[in-house]
Amino acid sequence: MDLNLTPSEKEFRDEFRAWLGENVPAEWAGGGAGSEDRAEYVEYLRAWQRKLYDGGWAGISWPKEFGGRGATLVEQAVFQEELARAGAPQLIGTIGLSLVGPTIIALGTEEQKARYLPKILSGEEIWCQGFSEPNAGSDVAALGTKAVRDGEEFVVNGQKIWTSFAQMADWCLLLVRTDSEAPKHKGLTCLLADMRAEGVNVRPLRQMSGDSGFNEVFFSNVRIGASQVLGEVNKGWTTAITALMNERANLGSGIQVVFKRQLEALIARSKTIERDGRPASEDLLVRQKLAQAYLELEILRLNTNRALTTMSKSAVPGAEGSLQKLYWSEMNQRTQQAAQEILGPYGQLKGFDKGTWEYAYLRTRGNTIEAGTSEIQRNIIAERVLGLPKSY
């Protein structure tokens, strides 16, 4: 056991830290929380990803031959930590970088790799992921969007929902049903779908937080070339699992640093707002809540590091991702509730700290639902890690 970074990991960190020191843009001044879907913010984020790309820092986990750095899992975690430490903006192309790209690398044709990978890295093309449907949420393999073969094309009809980034995406990793007669997991196909194609309609869904991070996407007689199949026809479930494994393999190293900055802001705030005539930070109950938030976040960091070690040795993403997702999503809700308790009615104001606390409290409500509900994660843990009998 040695939790220190190795010399080469340190070298990697120092190099990236130095680069960030010279390249992180000024914080976006365009508005408060909840305004993230504005066009100018999207452009700000695109420019940031382009800068990373030009510096050779986009898609570092990808193999070198596809424009990445072949970074180890630990280096990827260091990368995320340094981004957060530097206060860097989020990566707008995250679906492409962490989910679609690795899946194309694993299962794509040479043409697909050449066509899509460079633009994922540069942020020139943004991707979204079209899996969930109104009647296929946790049971995603029950989806009903149909693709019917017509010569060298598929004709797609149906609806996707909860599609993050669809409002700005150029492409979609789209899971459709190509064989209605087969058992539900065996009639699916994964397509690389052009979001600008005729018949694609995106309707933003307004979240309770007020912003529109996700969308409904309607497909009406959308024609997609057969060369756009990723993996094999009717083996779309394999492709989807490859994508989800890659998504879950991203253990939350990045998110953890975002949480750290929020907690630091909360601690700073607790020193300036009052409770019973003295700084809230001197109140014993407030101190308990802050310390609990700190220790839970610290455990997220440690669990992440342990999972990195486990995954580095096993080379296959296992159920670590489910444990991580379950932990951070519930932790984040508890911490934002603690923030609300500490800030009192100020926490609900849209004009207090630019509404960050009001927004964060509402946004975290979605955390235990998106990317696999807590219930689904617990099912996975119970059945795949603990070996309990299947419940369905």
Place this chain on the structure above:
Amino acid sequence: MDFDLSKPQKLLKESARALLARECGVGRVRELMETETAHDEGLWRALAEQGWTGLSVPEGQGGLGLGLVEMAAVAEEMGRACLPGAFLSTLFASALVERAGSEEQRAKYLEPVAAGELKATVALLEEGASWDADTVKLRATRDGGGFTLYGRKLFVPDAGVADLIVCVARDGDSLVLMPVGRGAEGLSVEATPSMDATRKLYEVTFEGVSVAGSEALGADGDARGALRGALEVATAVLCAEMVGGMQWILDTTVEYAKTRQQFGRPIGSFQAVQHMCADMLLMTESARSAAYYAAWALTEHDPAARAAVSVAKAYCSDAYREVANRGVQVHGGIGFTWEHDLQLYYKRSKSSETLFGDATFHRERIARLVVDEG
């Protein structure tokens, strides 16, 4: 970065599991908890023969001189076995002697500890039951060249079997550490029966106990620092022990959920039960991350070690109790019986929760580090 036990560390842990399964099966634990001190001389010898009583004692004093990660690996297995007796108390006292003692004092106490010939404990808590050493009131009155102790210590673990009791006392504004041998004149040790019968607690009264000036530990000044350091070590090791207890409960409960049938199916196929088991796993693994990180950080003298210890103890205190709760709940009626071994761990989770400070205590420590100094 490698957050996993090394091969030798894994081997050590496996050998600890095997030895404890052989020498300290649950039947033996039950026999020992019914005795006055829960001490088993034969078992103690067996631990000493493995070198474990001196595992983290420096080699110069006859120990193995290993780090706290190795100690944590062995302690985890001790927690899994619910090992009764004075191991942890002796480790705490040894860590204190190692930090506060002179060369001669270290030789005098640590060599027999390593050889398995000396069991020890630290008498710290008083009526206020605080783990904050600043609250210590028991006076060491200067008396010629030495000290005389008057007062009462409470919740002293394993005092009934300890050959040496290190009494934390006050000399004016400073703390002093007073080694008192078993049977010293003016010393009385009274059992205070409590929930966890595998870890006995005592009231220790000092009615004019004399300690020679040359015997006092940490006479050169930093008794407070030595005590803090020793408490950190003992706390980290206790956390590892708690992880072992959680793992036993998890394994036992999952096994039961797979075999116990109701409504014609194993209860482990019901999501209500599955989700409790999943939470138990998450808590156990989180506790493990925290406990081993604390042990590692202390070994490395990492500046983050102090916070790491409090994070571990705050988390483990709540998590062990919760894991034990869910374990009993999944078992249903049988889990609530005296007959089922869950009761041993359920009680150990409670006694471990308060030992060296509960979650509330350690959260306040964290607040001092990250709110006040942060």
